Amino acid sequence: MNPRTLPQLAFLVAIALAGALAAVQVQAAGRDCVPAVRDAWVRLPPVPMPMLAGFGRIENACAASVVIVGVRSAAFGGVELHESSVADGISRMRAVPRLRLAPRTTRRMQPGGLHLMLLRPRTMPAVGDTIAVDFDLSDGRTLRGEFVVRGADGR
Numbered sequence: 001m002n003p004r005t006l007p008q009l010a011f012l013v014a015i016a017l018a019g020a021l022a023a024v025q026v027q028a029a030g031r032d033c034v035p036a037v038r039d040a041w042v043r044l045p046p047v048p049m050p051m052l053a054g055f056g057r058i059e060n061a062c063a064a065s066v067v068i069v070g071v072r073s074a075a076f077g078g079v080e081l082h083e084s085s086v087a088d089g090i091s092r093m094r095a096v097p098r099l100r101l102a103p104r105t106t107r108r109m110q111p112g113g114l115h116l117m118l119l120r121p122r123t124m125p126a127v128g129d130t131i132a133v134d135f136d137l138s139d140g141r142t143l144r145g146e147f148v149v150r151g152a153d154g155r
Helices: 004-033
Strands: 036-043 051-058 068-072 076-087 090-095 099-101 105-109 115-122 128-135 142-152
Touching: 036 128, 051 099, 051 128, 051 142, 068 076, 076 142, 105 115, 115 128
Parallel strands: 036 142
Antiparallel strands: 036 051, 051 105, 051 115, 068 099, 068 128, 076 090, 076 115, 128 142
């Protein structure tokens, strides 16, 4: 090997190592970034029912997409993501088994749109209570949301 190319080779190796380290740091930072549930609330029905609805925002400020693959709460026998829509004057509701959140986006859960169906409450919550809801992500992580119980009028 030519002694004059040794510094060039060392420089190239240093750049390659720095690039590999940066890639590992970006990957770790992406894994550390978790979306957030904001302004979350549950509407208490005017009369006791076996289901309640949950609303709020899910914000993904991360540089990578995340996918919600399940929702659960110890306070309910089941929790599902649903989406309501109106087609040809007919209102329909469908389950959303997987919800992809693109990087730096927000999905709103609101009446008449995307929302949580909280099924079979173990005890009926009261206005002002807080309900923990866990969103399972496809990469094995969990996103926790704290939902405040409001009255039937949304207050």
